[in-house]
Amino acid sequence: MVAAETSAPPQDEGRHNNGRSPVARRHTVVLYIAGQRYAIKTDADPAYLHQLAAFVDEQYDALSAPSRPGSPQKISLLTALRIADELFKERAATNALKKNIRLKSNRILDIIDAQLVQNEVIEKPKRKQ
Helix, strand or coil: CCCEEEECCCCCCCCCCCCECCCCCCEEEEEEECCEEEEEEECECHHHHHHHHHHHHHHHHHHCCCCCCCCHHHHHHHHHHHHHHHHHHHHHHHHHHHHHHHHHHHHHHHHHHHHHHHCCCCCCCCCCC
């Protein structure tokens, strides 16, 4: 279970996607993951850190079920590997999607260019692949 404490939170409401405040103000955020207390000095949004801690705690709990005994260090390592695996899979899927979009966009541009050339609007362009 994740519990949290925060001291001296930033006053501004605007946040970037990475959880950092646009106006960096260092503060301490206390998180509890797998029953351990972690005090982090940061300029990141406390709510963002709480979301991260909840995710890690959830992953840890899934691997520390009573039917799967192990040391906290082993469970922490397996949790890190599980999260890293998810990250790498998401990156690969994103890269494949970007490549697919690039290919389809180039095909669409080729069709448009061919139509414009056929209508004698432009000369045939040379496109990078």
